[in-house]
Amino acid sequence: MHLARISKGSLVETAIGSLRQAIENGHWAIGERLPVEAQLSESLGVSRNTVREAVRVLVHAGMLETRQGDGTYVRATKDAGETLRRISRAQLRDKLEVRIMLETEAAKLAAERRDARDLERMTLALDERAKAGDDVESRIRHDHAFHTALVAASHNPALSELYDYFAHAVTQTIELTELDSELPEPSQEDHELLLAAIRRQDSAKAETLSRALLQPSLQALGKTHP
Amino acid sequence: MHLARISKGSLVETAIGSLRQAIENGHWAIGERLPVEAQLSESLGVSRNTVREAVRVLVHAGMLETRQGDGTYVRATKDAGETLRRISRAQLRDKLEVRIMLETEAAKLAAERRDARDLERMTLALDERAKAGDDVESRIRHDHAFHTALVAASHNPALSELYDYFAHAVTQTIELTELDSELPEPSQEDHELLLAAIRRQDSAKAETLSRALLQPSLQALGKTHP
DNA sequence: TGAGCACATTCGTAGGATGATTGGGTCATC
DNA sequence: GATGACCCAATCATCCTACGAATGTGCTCA
Numbered sequence: 001m002h003l004a005r006i007s008k009g010s011l012v013e014t015a016i017g018s019l020r021q022a023i024e025n026g027h028w029a030i031g032e033r034l035p036v037e038a039q040l041s042e043s044l045g046v047s048r049n050t051v052r053e054a055v056r057v058l059v060h061a062g063m064l065e066t067r068q069g070d071g072t073y074v075r076a077t078k079d080a081g082e083t084l085r086r087i088s089r090a091q092l093r094d095k096l097e098v099r100i101m102l103e104t105e106a107a108k109l110a111a112e113r114r115d116a117r118d119l120e121r122m123t124l125a126l127d128e129r130a131k132a133g134d135d136v137e138s139r140i141r142h143d144h145a146f147h148t149a150l151v152a153a154s155h156n157p158a159l160s161e162l163y164d165y166f167a168h169a170v171t172q173t174i175e176l177t178e179l180d181s182e183l184p185e186p187s188q189e190d191h192e193l194l195l196a197a198i199r200r201q202d203s204a205k206a207e208t209l210s211r212a213l214l215q216p217s218l219q220a221l222g223k224t225h226p
Numbered sequence: 227m228h229l230a231r232i233s234k235g236s237l238v239e240t241a242i243g244s245l246r247q248a249i250e251n252g253h254w255a256i257g258e259r260l261p262v263e264a265q266l267s268e269s270l271g272v273s274r275n276t277v278r279e280a281v282r283v284l285v286h287a288g289m290l291e292t293r294q295g296d297g298t299y300v301r302a303t304k305d306a307g308e309t310l311r312r313i314s315r316a317q318l319r320d321k322l323e324v325r326i327m328l329e330t331e332a333a334k335l336a337a338e339r340r341d342a343r344d345l346e347r348m349t350l351a352l353d354e355r356a357k358a359g360d361d362v363e364s365r366i367r368h369d370h371a372f373h374t375a376l377v378a379a380s381h382n383p384a385l386s387e388l389y390d391y392f393a394h395a396v397t398q399t400i401e402l403t404e405l406d407s408e409l410p411e412p413s414q415e416d417h418e419l420l421l422a423a424i425r426r427q428d429s430a431k432a433e434t435l436s437r438a439l440l441q442p443s444l445q446a447l448g449k450t451h452p
Numbered sequence: 453t454g455a456g457c458a459c460a461t462t463c464g465t466a467g468g469a470t471g472a473t474t475g476g477g478t479c480a481t482c
Numbered sequence: 483g484a485t486g487a488c489c490c491a492a493t494c495a496t497c498c499t500a501c502g503a504a505t506g507t508g509c510t511c512a
Contacts, residue, residue, distance in 0.1 A: 010294075010495065012282065030402075036462060047497045049275060052464085053282045056238065060283045060307050062314055068236075068463045069505030076398060080310040081286055083391045088288060088306065090384035098384050105327040158316035158324050162388075165309045172302065236464065262493060273466040278495085294494045295474030457510080464503070472495070478488080 011046050015054035018044060020079055023063055034064070034072040057081070084165075092173045093221040099166040100214045103151060106163060107194065107210035110153035111203040118153035122195055125149055130188050144171075146191065153198070184216040237272050241280035244270060246305055249289055259297040260290070283307070310391075318399045319447040325392040326440045329373065332389060333420065333436035335380035337429040344379035348421055351375055356414050370397075372417065379424070410442040 019040075028034055037055070041048045055072060058064040061081035066072045087095070110118065125146035132139035144167070151163040174180060190213050197205040245266075254260060263281070267274040281298060284290040287307035292298045313321070336344065351372035358365035370393070377389040400406060416439055423431040 012495080030398075038462090049278075049498085050496065052275075053279055055463095056279045056283055057286045060286065060311075062310065066463065067505075068503065069461075071462065071505095078391070078394045078398075080314065080391065081307055083387050084306040084310060085286075085288070086387045087384045090382075090387075094382045094384040097382055098388065101327070101331040101385075105331070156316075156320045156323055158313045158320040159327075161309050161312045161316075162324065165304070165306065168304045172304075238464080264493090275467085276465065292494065293474075294472065295492075297474095297493065453512105455510105455512090458508090460505105460507085462503100462505080464501100466499100466501080468498085470495100470497080472493100474493080475491095477490080480485105480487085482483105482485080 011050050012053045012057075015044050015046055015050055016057055019054055019058055020063065020082075023058075023074055024077055024079075026077065028074050030074050030077060032074050034074070036071065088169065092170065092177075093218065095166055095173070096170050096214070096218050096221065099163070099170050100211065100218060102159065102163045102166060103147065103214070104207055104210045106151040106154040106156075106159055107198065107206040108203050109156065109159075110150055111198045111201050111206040113155045114153040114198055114201075118149065119195075119199055121149040122146055122153065122198070126188075126191055126195055129191065143191075146195075150194075150198070183220050186213045186216075237276050238279045238283075241270050241272055241276055242283055245280055245284060246289065246308070249284075249300055250303055250305075252303065254300050256300050256303065259299050262297065314395065318396065318403075318405075319444065321392055321399070322396050322440070322444050322447065325389070325396050326437065326444060328385065328389045328392060329377060329440070330433055330436045332377040332380040332382075332385055333424065333432040334429050335382065335385075336376055337424045337427050337432040339381045340379040340424055340427075344375065345421075345425055347375040348372055348379065348424070352414075352417055352421055355417065369417075372421075376420075376424070405447075409446050412439045412442075 022028065034040065035043065037048050037051050040051045040055075044051060055064060055066065058079070059066055061079045062076050063074065063079055064072055065075045114122075125142050129139055129142040129146060132142055147167065148160075148164065151160050154160070174183065190209065194206060194209040194213065197209055248254065260266065261269065263274050263277050266277045266281075270277060281290060281292065284305070285292055287305045288302050289300065289305055290298055291301045340348075351368050355365055355368040355372060358368055373393065374386075374390065377386050380386070400409065416435065420432060420435040420439065423435055
């Protein structure tokens with residue numbers, strides 16, 4: 001049996017929740033200035049230190065902005081941190097699916113936008129990957145470098161950042177659950193073909209090959225895996 | 227001429243950077259316990275309050291975990307918050323491009339996985355959108371509901387969360403820069419066709435229609451827009 | 453009019469004090 | 483020996499007061 005915890009969390013967490021909800025409900029509009037810390041401290045019934053920790057968290061979540069000597073202002077009504085927290089709780093299969101779609105779209109764009117430097121980086125990483133041979137640790141490192149270079153060749157920084165996050169999240173989960181051995185590993189040839197498609201700017205082929213690269217891993221995962 | 231700022235930010239920000247780098251460099255392994263607050267306070271040369279604010283931020287970034295009466299432990303070596311911060315700084319065009327690719331992939335999946343409830347929600351939202359007529363505020367609200375329902379029909383929570391974030395980020399930026407009037411608005415017919423494709427599980431058509439829906443907006447944006 | 457300065461306001465940092473929680477050790481009991 | 487109650491040190495959580503730093507405002511004075 002599972003008993004719910006009595007306390008909903010620390011005072012700081014409660015304060016974060018109150019402030020977040022007030023902002024999401026539009027209690028303060030974007031650009032508007034919040035009451036001063038002392039005022040918030042009194043309203044929330046906690047000390048100024050506690051308010052400061054809560055505000056600092058929301059600042060890093062992109063909701064607030066503080067300016068010393070001026071005040072605290074609302075920057076956004078959506079909590080970016082909460083978004084990632086929910087994503088991190090998603091199932092491995094779903095995260096891997098997102099990673100694959102990000103990489104596939106990146107491959108398409110890369111085929112259209114790649115320049116000489118992009119090709120150079122991808123080629124180098126792939127060569128190193130081949131040289132790694134049975135050195136698993138080295139092969140994984142250069143494999144990662146190749147995929148990162150591929151996504152970077154899309155010349156979309158937002159996409160690159162997002163891919164890095166999902167690739168890292170997926171890798172870490174796989175390592176922690178020790179699923180490595182159960183998952184199929186894409187061959188060097190598949191990688192070479194993908195790079196070749198991008199080199200000759202064959203966007204459609206790059207899409208197909210990229211998707212095929214990790215699709216087996218996705219199918220090896222049941223919906224039951226965390 | 228532009229002079230670099232002397233200080234990289236407040237002491238708390240500096241402390242966050244130090245701790246983050248130490249963790250990323252593996253100074254403490256995952257699961258390992260950090261020194262106590264007093265120790266960190268001395269090592270970083272800042273007060274304990276400052277350390278606490280920094281640690282609290284990293285806890286919400288998913289890197290650390292604190293347990294009262296026990297200690298502070300490393301949970302991950304990548305800072306999820308930093309990822310979103312970089313994404314939020316990306317150009318509007320890049321974010322819109324990511325939003326479009328997320329929605330397009332979602333449309334494909336939705337065509338395969340949608341159930342009766344999904345179709346019901348999408349149909350309802352689209353009908354309301356039509357009824358809204360010249361009521362811009364209402365039309366936007368139901369348009370948003372339709373797109374959210376469409377992505378939800380992919381039955382991938384991670385994808386849904388991600389889409390919500392980008393849709394929100396794009397919408398907010400557009401509103402703040404008052405670009406609304408310059409951007410083309412997809413017609414009701416285009417939406418109806420997309421829903422029809424999803425209803426008859428025509429994945430390929432859903433992909434094409436979804437991409438076509440927002441592609442004009444993307445092209446209306448130059449790389450120069452923030 | 454305009455430049456510069458004084459000042460109140462506000463966030464930033466420091467240090468100490470106390471409470472709450474946890475984990476481990478001790479010890480009596482069976 | 484196993485078990486449970488209890489104590490205790492370590493650690494985070496919260497609060498308080500004080501002072502520093504930065505900002506915006508309004509006033510002074512040339």
